[in-house]
Amino acid sequence: SGLSSVALLVKRGRCKKVVVVAGAGISTASGIPDFRTPGTGLYANLEKYNVPYPEAIFNIDYFSNDPQPFFSLAKFLYPGGHRPNYIHYFIRMLHHKGLLLRVYTQNIDGLEKLCGIPDEKLVEAHGSFATASCHLCHTPYPSEEAKCAIMSDNVPTCSFCAATVKPDVVFFGEDLPQKYFLHTKDFPKADLLIIMGTSLKIEPFASLVNTVGSSVPRLLLNRHAVGPFERVPLRRRDHMELGDLAETIRRFAEFLGWNGEIEEMMKDREALSIPAPVSISPQKDQTFNLSRRSEEAEPDSETDSKSSASSNASK
Incomplete structure (x- = not known):
């Protein structure tokens, strides 16, 4: 299988600069909830604002005119209410083994950082809630004050220009963070690319997978074939393992002989008092994604994934 083939390359020391591209399927x-799904608590919460379509709340022009729908959603999106899962720790184990060059995530849930992946190994391509600033003049704003205001149903405003402050999550119409452009150096260096939990439909994020060398193995771990993996035949060094992502990652870890170490890593991290999951909807079986684009809402992805909000995609 693709998993065993790639695992063998890793064990033989052939892959020492691994780049991971991750979408909301890992979470x-x-x-983590999907605010787009009718019948969920978050979707119902947005309906009262008469939002033209769910993704509009991440449109910077819409936000400028009416920030309240986003802030209503942001109350549920702030990190801290969910634990990283086995998939996040698998990525951290790549770092622990000295194999991780970088992980590029589309997610804004902060779980990569929460599981212990160091900041220098992480590119949050769509920003995060860790900082906040004025959406107009970009003056920094204390992130805790912004969070307190949002949690209290207040709209934080800039002390300099009086415009609305928002967490530094990338919206449609905004540029990607500067750190994203590390990809121009990372991908040419990579000797293994792992793609997981994303449908690779929104640019420029989707094209990253085509920037590794033609001789570099690419491994897709997803519910369905996406992007260049939809074309048959596959590139000679491409491998694909389709199905439930959590189960696939566990099998990959078993091929690598890492399962026990990952389980221990999870236990050790849990002992550091990572907060327990919180219920944000009365529906017990509800699953969510801290993603915001319809590209990942389509059924051909591992799950709905937070999509790219680059200026290239939005202009």
Whole structure:
């Protein structure tokens, strides 16, 4: 299988600069919600604002005119209420083994950082809630004050220009963070690319997978074939393992002989008092994604994934 073939390359020391491209499919096992799904608590909460379509709340022009729908959603999106899952720790184990060059995530849930992946190994391509600033003049704003205001149903405003402050999550119409452009150096260096939990439909993020060398193995771990993996035949060094992502990652870890170490890593991290999951909807079986684009809402992805908000995609 693709998993065993790639695992053998890793064990033989052939892959020492691994780049991971991740979407919200890696976070479904953590119980993170999809605000687009009718019938969920978050979707119902947005309906009262008469939002033209769910993704509009991440449009910077829409936000400028009416920030309240986003802030209503942001109350549920702030990190801290969910635990990283086995998939996140698998990525951290790549770092622990000295194999991780970088992980590029589309997610804004903060779970990569929460599981212990160091900041220098992480590119949050769509920003995060860790900082906040004025959406107009970009003056920094204390992130805790922004969070307190949002949690209290207040709209934080800039002390300099009086415009609305928002967490530094990338919206449609905004540029990607500067750190994203590390890809121009990372991908040409990579000797293994692992793609997981994303449908690779929104640019420029989707094209990253085509920037590794033609001789570099690419491994897709997803519910369905996406992007260049939809074309038959596959590139000679491409491998694909389709199905439930959490189960696939566990099998990959078993091929690598890492399962026990990952389980121990999870236990050790849990002992550091990572907060327990919180219920944000009366529906017990509800699953969510801290993603915001319809590209990942389509059924051909591992799950709905937060999509790219680059200026290239939005202009």
